[in-house]
Amino acid sequence: MLQRLPASNIPGSFPRELLFASEKVIFETRPLISGFLAVPLIVSILWDLLWVGTTFATPSLVYNPALYFFVLLPWIWVLVRWRNWRGTTYALTDRRVVRRSGKEGTKLQDAPTEFIGKVDLDGNTVRFRFGTPAGQGALAHGGGILGNQVIWNDLKGAAQVQVFASEWISLYALKLQRERVRQQLLARVLADKVSCSYCGTLLPLGSISYDRPQCPSCGAPLVEIRPVAMTP
Numbered sequence: 017m018l019q020r021l022p023a024s025n026i027p028g029s030f031p032r033e034l035l036f037a038s039e040k041v042i043f044e045t046r047p048l049i050s051g052f053l054a055v056p057l058i059v060s061i062l063w064d065l066l067w068v069g070t071t072f073a074t075p076s077l078v079y080n081p082a083l084y085f086f087v088l089l090p091w092i093w094v095l096v097r098w099r100n101w102r103g104t105t106y107a108l109t110d111r112r113v114v115r116r117s118g119k120e121g122t123k124l125q126d127a128p129t130e131f132i133g134k135v136d137l138d139g140n141t142v143r144f145r146f147g148t149p150a151g152q153g154a155l156a157h158g159g160g161i162l163g164n165q166v167i168w169n170d171l172k173g174a175a176q177v178q179v180f181a182s183e184w185i186s187l188y189a190l191k192l193q194r195e196r197v198r199q200q201l202l203a204r205v206l207a208d209k210v211s212c213s214y215c216g217t218l219l220p221l222g223s224i225s226y227d228r229p230q231c232p233s234c235g236a237p238l239v240e241i242r243p244v245a246m247t248p
């Protein structure tokens with residue numbers, strides 16, 4: 017059984033228009049805004065304090081337009097990071113692992129669940145590493161990153177997400193294995209053989225007379241024959 021959803025699940029955070037018709041979202045979340053903005057904000061504020069100090073030392077700078085350019089410059093970085101944060105969402109669906117990122121979410125990276133061999137925890141980053149042979153990279157759309165893993169970074173409760181995701185991947189693998197066994201059994205059922213319902217003998221379809229459909233081993237009828245009414 018699947019354990020409870022991680023607390024960081026944010027229903028509806030992954031855009032539904034990016035899903036396939038019958039695809040279902042299992043877990044979806046957004047990264048922590050602090051992971052995207054903390055460093056640019058600190059750097060920008062320190063940078064601006066430096067300029068405030070410089071202006072105190074040289075008051076005539078207030079009339080220099082270049083001052084305002086330098087003061088505003090780092091905030092472009094903050095703005096870009098904020099837009100990237102807004103565009104970033106992570107989702108685990110009933111068939112793939114997805115990372116949507118970039119300015120306004122223009123990058124989409126996904127990998128079918130069966131590609132994932134291992135889910136690693138690395139600080140507040142969860143890495144879905146591929147277990148399939150080399151050369152099978154993640155499918156990237158619109159400039160996503162190609163590689164051997166799908167990365168979810170700046171996660172809230174990353175450890176819980178990693179446990180949940182590992183469990184989900186294992187369950188998926190088990191389901192896939194069962195499906196493969198079923199397919200193989202099905203192939204045998206359809207393999208041109210008919211079993212006698214009395215003695216269990218498997219009879220190749222070609223060996224049965226359609227005029228007298230009887231089991232050669234026990235003589236039991238294989239099908240019930242109803243006379244066909246013919247109109248001359």
Ligand SMILES: [Zn+2]
Nearest residue numbers: 212215231234
């Ligand atoms: Zn028989």
